[in-house]
Amino acid sequence: MNKHLEQLIELSQVDKEIDAFEPQIEEANLQYEALMATKNGIANEINTLKQEIKDEQIKKHKNELHLAELSSKLEENAKKSGEVKTEREMKSLQLEEEIAKEQVSFANEEIERLEKLIDHKQSKIDELEAKAAEIDSTLSTVKADVDVKLARIDEERKEVFARKEALVGTMNQKGLSFYQKIRRWAKNTTAVPVRNQACMGCYMAVSDKVYSDVIKGEEITMCPHCGRILFLEPSDAIGA
Ligand SMILES: [Zn+2]
Missing domain, CATH: 1.10.287.1490 (Helix Hairpins)
Structure with a gap:
């Protein structure tokens, strides 16, 4: 990751x-x-x-x-x-x-x-x-x-x-301020897992493209609907 x-x-x-x-x-x-x-x-x-x-x-x-x-x-x-x-x-x-x-x-x-x-x-x-x-x-x-x-x-x-x-x-400072900007409104749901191909912050489904980006975890992927940081939980990663 x-x-x-x-x-x-x-x-x-x-x-x-x-x-x-x-x-x-x-x-x-x-x-x-x-x-x-x-x-x-x-x-x-x-x-x-x-x-x-x-x-x-x-x-x-x-x-x-x-x-x-x-x-x-x-x-x-x-x-x-x-x-x-x-x-x-x-x-x-x-x-x-x-x-x-x-x-x-x-x-x-x-x-x-x-x-x-x-x-x-x-x-x-x-x-x-x-x-x-x-x-x-x-x-x-x-x-x-x-x-x-x-x-x-x-x-x-x-x-x-x-x-x-x-x-x-x-x-790095850039990553921190990026995080803090989201946290200001998202509080404890700044970074949320994706389950059943849905964002666990706003509960909207994400596209196949976004989902595969999240699975790869090579880059920081944000939910296209709410802007939270998305990640895959370890157990899902094993399954995927
Ligand atoms: Zn979302």
Whole structure:
């Protein structure tokens, strides 16, 4: 096979390998990032619950103040009841007392309801905090695992980069810029095999002439339809 063609095919393979690291890095980070997202979600949930509890405590406090007011009013009424002279005064005092007692029971119910709500939310917070602590303990293990994976990927990447550098060093500028021009749009399909006499970049059939040029491999042949560099895979070459 033409040496320049061989280099171009090899370069396209190396570039493909380099591009393949990106999803590997993402994959390695995935579990860690998912855990972090869960942890952040829990922290947000806890904050919301804490804010709600604060609001409910303010409401509870207001009811308690109201209760204190009501009880002093009832005390006052009790004192006054000894001093009433007319039936009318008595009736109005009784009415006031009834209303005050109703308000007392309402305030008590409200306080009870709020306390239950606060308790419920507090136990939810405890639950969430336990979950967050659990995540924290796995997080460090996962992080260590990710670091190992990333270090290994980095090693492999360095090795591939070194291979690329060595390869590029042996190639001529003209061949390189020709390759790069195609790669700009074709990305990892810059050099593609021909299978069943079709370009595996655009999937169009190539003519007998182009096909036989590709089989010979004496020159760099481009797909007449899409302009990608064509080559024959080793197994096909044996068959041909
Ligand atoms: Zn093509």
